[in-house]
Amino acid sequence: MIDKNYLGSWGESYAAKLYLKQGFSVLLKNSFNRVGKRLGEIDLIVQRHNLLVFVEVKTRISGKFGLPEEAISYAKQKRLVRAVFWFLYKYPEYQTWQLRIDVCAILLSEAASVNARRDLDKFIKYSKIITNAVELN
Numbered sequence: 001m002i003d004k005n006y007l008g009s010w011g012e013s014y015a016a017k018l019y020l021k022q023g024f025s026v027l028l029k030n031s032f033n034r035v036g037k038r039l040g041e042i043d044l045i046v047q048r049h050n051l052l053v054f055v056e057v058k059t060r061i062s063g064k065f066g067l068p069e070e071a072i073s074y075a076k077q078k079r080l081v082r083a084v085f086w087f088l089y090k091y092p093e094y095q096t097w098q099l100r101i102d103v104c105a106i107l108l109s110e111a112a113s114v115n116a117r118r119d120l121d122k123f124i125k126y127s128k129i130i131t132n133a134v135e136l137n
């Protein structure tokens with residue numbers, strides 16, 4: 001059986017590779033407010049020119065309980081937006097940049113669960129980036 005934390009970490013690294021192929025550079029991984037009230041975590045922050053993209057990565061083995069992109073609840077969307085505004089408060093130099101929140105969905109075949117900690121790239125059924133998946137209001 002594959003470890004949930006390992007799967008999440010692998011998914012975030014794979015998502016970073018997808019964005020790198022599109023000409024983005026990785027600014028931060030796993031950004032969250034370390035003091036005070038936890039506002040939510042941003043899995044990946046990437047940049048290209050004056051565009052800053054906050055990425056929520058969802059990785060699943062099998063679609064038995066729903067597809068990865070379907071796992072972004074309304075409450076999760078609100079936490080993501082709060083985390084973006086916290087980031088902009090902490091790093092005001094990015095406040096004039098174009099901003100968006102994407103979801104990177106990765107679905108692996110069930111065979112990946114038996115092959116824990118092997119090259120999971122071999123078990124990808126699909127991976128997709130859903131741009132502007134969450135509105136920033």
